[in-house]
Amino acid sequence: MARGKSQTQRSRSYESDDHERGACEWCEYALVITLATILLIGVSALTIFWVFYYRGGYAWADDTPDKQFNLHPTLMVAGFITFSGFSVLLYRICRCFRRIYVKLLHAIFHALAFPCIVIGFLAVLDYHNKKDINNFYSLHSWIGFVAMGLFGIQYAVGFFSFLLLLICNKGTAGFRASLVPIHAAFGILTFVLGVAACLTGLTEKAIFGLGSEGYAALSTEAIIINAIGMSVVAVAIVVLYTVRGTGGYRVRKVAAQHPS
Template identity: 45%
Template sequence: MASKNNKNSGTSSDMPILVRCGFGFLVFVAELLLFGVLGLCLFWIIYYCGGVAWTRDVSKQLNLHYILMIGGFIFFNGQAILAYRCFACCKKIYTKVIHSGFFVLAISSVTAGLMSAIKAHEDAADKHFYSLHSWVGLATMGMFALQFMVGFVSFLVLLCCDNATIKFRQRLLPTHITFGLIVFGMAIVTCLTGLMQTARHTLR
């Protein structure tokens, strides 16, 4: 029985060396892209757009919105997705805590980013939620919050009755993974439409 459990555990040490090297390279590329996106956004905002502000400067308030949304939706959400790959050597409960921690950082960042955008529109006396970007963003935030709540309850809270809920969690896991990738894709669309909207207003 012990050998069967070890065989089904799917540890990285069971993979051939070439597969492990290729897998590690892909994770490295993913991390490089995540840090690159956030770094380029910070460079653009600080060097070309004059920095950020919470009040009294509408353009700088929107700059803060860009950083927080890209940081939350792309960077922290991407790190949460990669947590199970980057910390595969840790105990599963530790990996779950790290995964949830990145989600909490992502939600906090996205919430603050939404508030900064609302405040900027109020200070400029503009309309709220009038564009495709804003509605796609709201839908993404709703799905993001639902993903977090379902995952937190199902994969952390229900661990208190592990034996009784293990089959339910095993059936839910593929849906949780697929839904998370869909939310990440929608987050990318949200950020791209926001940047296109900004370019349109800036260049016209």
């Protein structure tokens, strides 16, 4: 009853998914997934390479605050871009899986992102305190703060609503189905804010790390930092394309059919 009601309520947001996919559509599907996977792994790999090759690697000790700071860009890119991006993409990749497995994979990838974001945040907080720098003064930090807050709320609400409430499957089907588009919209917003935080953060780091004149000289390191930023932009384009296209209606349609 509840499921039927939710279907009627939200039927205007569904698009047709009744036809078999042709060769062209499967080619596009494979291309997008391959490209997204390369970019998502590549952006984190490039960040790690940059830190080891130009920034002295990682550490967490009182006498090496700069190495401790390096955890911040690495873990934030991993959390907000790589793991979150893969988590969003799973709705495209795992078409033949049972719904509950897709949801668990979605939750697991976000569970991997969670400690990255928390430790990445603590790393920069502790770095600021050690260096006696104010916290939350920059546009980057404001955007990042909103992104982290949304990520936490989304994870808590998603975990509670789409996994824990399954103990009362039938009774909560309508509620869960009505929550799907909200969860999806705020999930995309969180991802986009994470991207914006990464881009402003990379700009800050390039200027602070290389100096304004050093950055303007466009050294190899500057090119690598810019390349990380452009890769983040490319990831955002591919992931949003996936969600915006057939991926989007796939999520909505499956959610309507199986609101659990």
